[in-house]
Amino acid sequence: MSTRADVIVIGGGIIGCWTAWHLTKAGCAVTLLERDRIGSGASSGNCGYICPSHVHPLCAPGAVANGIRMMARSGGALSITPRWDPTLWWWLARFGKHCNANDFQHASAARHALLKSSRGQYQTFADRNAAKIKWQQRGLLLVYRSVRDFEAYEEAAAQLRRDFGLRLDRYDGDDVLQLESTLRESLAGGWHFPDDAHLSPSELLAQLRREIEHGGGMIREQTEIASMQFSGAALASVTTTQGELVSADAFVLATGAEASKWGRELGCRIPVIPGKGYSVTYADATGMPETPLIFEDDHVAVTPLGDSFRIGSTMQLTGFDRSIPVSRIDLLKRSARRHLRVELPEAAEQPWAGWRPMMPDGLPCIGASPRAGNAWVAAGNGMIGIATGPATGQLASELVLGRTPHVDPSPYRVDRF
Numbered sequence: 184m185s186t187r188a189d190v191i192v193i194g195g196g197i198i199g200c201w202t203a204w205h206l207t208k209a210g211c212a213v214t215l216l217e218r219d220r221i222g223s224g225a226s227s228g229n230c231g232y233i234c235p236s237h238v239h240p241l242c243a244p245g246a247v248a249n250g251i252r253m254m255a256r257s258g259g260a261l262s263i264t265p266r267w268d269p270t271l272w273w274w275l276a277r278f279g280k281h282c283n284a285n286d287f288q289h290a291s292a293a294r295h296a297l298l299k300s301s302r303g304q305y306q307t308f309a310d311r312n313a314a315k316i317k318w319q320q321r322g323l324l325l326v327y328r329s330v331r332d333f334e335a336y337e338e339a340a341a342q343l344r345r346d347f348g349l350r351l352d353r354y355d356g357d358d359v360l361q362l363e364s365t366l367r368e369s370l371a372g373g374w375h376f377p378d379d380a381h382l383s384p385s386e387l388l389a390q391l392r393r394e395i396e397h398g399g400g401m402i403r404e405q406t407e408i409a410s411m412q413f414s415g416a417a418l419a420s421v422t423t424t425q426g427e428l429v430s431a432d433a434f435v436l437a438t439g440a441e442a443s444k445w446g447r448e449l450g451c452r453i454p455v456i457p458g459k460g461y462s463v464t465y466a467d468a469t470g471m472p473e474t475p476l477i478f479e480d481d482h483v484a485v486t487p488l489g490d491s492f493r494i495g496s497t498m499q500l501t502g503f504d505r506s507i508p509v510s511r512i513d514l515l516k517r518s519a520r521r522h523l524r525v526e527l528p529e530a531a532e533q534p535w536a537g538w539r540p541m542m543p544d545g546l547p548c549i550g551a552s553p554r555a556g557n558a559w560v561a562a563g564n565g566m567i568g569i570a571t572g573p574a575t576g577q578l579a580s581e582l583v584l585g586r587t588p589h590v591d592p593s594p595y596r597v598d599r600f
Contacts, residue, residue, distance in 0.1 A: 185428035188214035188401070190583060191421065192435045193408060193445070195219075196226040197384070197568050198547075198561050199437035200391040201576025206435075207398035209584060214429065215400065216421075218407035222388040224439050225568065228462045228535030230486040230495045231384045232475060233305050234570045235298045236323055236376035238347055239339070240290040240545025241565075242281040260482035260514075263500040271500060274456050277543035290545040293594035295347050297547075297571040297578075300590055304573035305380065316387045317489045321474045323379035324354075324362055326370060326522060328480045333371040336479075340374060351376050363474040365525045381475045383488050384569055411448050418449070418555040433583050434558040440538035441503075442548070442562035450554030452600045455563045457503055457538030461511045462495030464488070467530035472523065483518035492528065494519050498539075507536045541565050549578050549595040559583055560597050 192203045195217025203215045217223075250261055263271075281290070309318040327333035343349040352375045359366055359373040392402060407424045420430035436445055439455075446453035465471075471492040476485040486493045494515045512534045519527060542548070542563040552558040561579040564571050574590060581588045 185420075185430065186214070188212050188429070188431045190214075190433045190435065191216060191429060191431040192437055193421070194437035194439060194562075195221040195402065195404065196224045196437065196439050197222070197388065197572040198439070198564060198575050199435075200388060200395065201572040202435050202437055202561055202579045203395050203400055203402075203576075204391050205576045205580035206583065207395050207400040209580060211584075213395070213400040214431070215395070215402045216406045216408065216423070216429070217402070217404045220404045221392055221402065222385060225460070225537035225539050226388060227385045228464070228495070228537050229384055229460065229569060230462065230475070230484045230493060231381045231387075231488065232323060232484070232486070232570060233302060233380040233382065234323055234376070234567065235295070235302045236343070236349060236351070236379050237567050237570060238291045238295045238298065238343060238349070240287065240294060242278055242290065242543065242545050243287050244282055244284055246282045247279050260497045262498075264502070266502070268502065271456060271502070274454055274543050277454060281544045286544060289594065291346075293546050294567065294571070296590040297574040298567065300574035300577070301571050302378070302380075304577070305382075308573070309380075309382070312390050315390050317383040318380065319382070319487070320380045322375050322377040323381075323475045323477065324359065325374045325477050325479050326359065326366065327372055328370055328478075328521070330371040332479060333373075336374055349376065350378055363472050363476065365470070365472045365523050366476075367522060367524045370522070379475070381486055387569070408445065411445065413555060416554070416556050418552070418558045432557060434555075435561055435579055435583060436552075436558065437561045437579075439562055439568075440540040442540065442560065446560060446562075448554075449552035449558050449560070451548070451552055451560055451597050453548050453560065453562065453597070454600055455540045455542055455548075456500065458541035458565070459499040459501050459504065460495065460537055460539050460566075461497055461507065461515060462493050462535045463512050463515055464491055464493045464533045464535065465528040465530050466491055466532075467528045468492035469528070470525050471528065476522070478518050478522050481518040481521070483515055485519065503538065505536065507534050511536075539566055540568070547571070547575060547595055548597045549575060549582070550592060550597040551582065553598060
């Protein structure tokens, strides 16, 4: 059995769905292949931040020393499982190499381009679908217990205003209670980004699916790729694990943290590794915070999702491990209790873990395959996949269709490694 499409998108996470959405809007016959179900990877359980504030990459000057300090803390947000893993060691070495001022500024500017474009696209999308995706514009509040760290953020705040025109407001001490009354008293303070927004990732994915299918696109879940077939300098088809041959004029690889596997087939070195994150979602949000919060001392995030409530984050470099240790979920709850004066809900809770696609330079790979002229990669958006999804999908579709890119594609080129 064989089928054919104009474009095949491989991967049904947020990047794959936004890419398929843009291609469908452009009039292409699109088939999206997902080995599990839409959003089953890192997309559905994250905190849903649409955050132009997240300009800065992790690879900042001093990040290696800060990371070591975090790992030294018992139950810290960052942990790396000791193991024989040359890929991880190479990634860490590259990460350390990028922790300098020039690379930090370069990555920040490139991230800003995707974040700014995506924020505008989300606003347009939300104007039609706000209730369906649980869209809210309450900004994002960074909360500090440490006075030293709170004061130190002043320098970053000035740089974000100066270089990227971001709006942010300082709230000292108990002034943060003006924004979020559920916070405890006697905190050091907070920094508020009023232009950030948030939504429900699962509801967003469901709406994207509806619009893709309404536009004539086909979404096939439980369809895993087994092999690729090339014809000269072109990718001719892919074969599924069920033995079906699926051919197309063009292909987009959007497989997140696992992009390196098929990237090698396409002649790409994509140094992406899984940064395992966790969340716990409560079915009852009664009395919980109404403003998205990040507890900066613990690197733990909180998102109100309408009737439900989510606590998430932390980073584990554990490889492709799908387990959900109770200790990591307890870490999230402890952080929430340290910062909130209200009790966590007693309603049913849903723990989750997913693999963020982490790149050593903090930038995704969006560009053409060196081996096949009709194949492109869109992967590696790290912790800002939801926030940069629309712009990443638009740029990928523009490259596929040979249209003028709406942002400069050079910082994200696949061959930079």
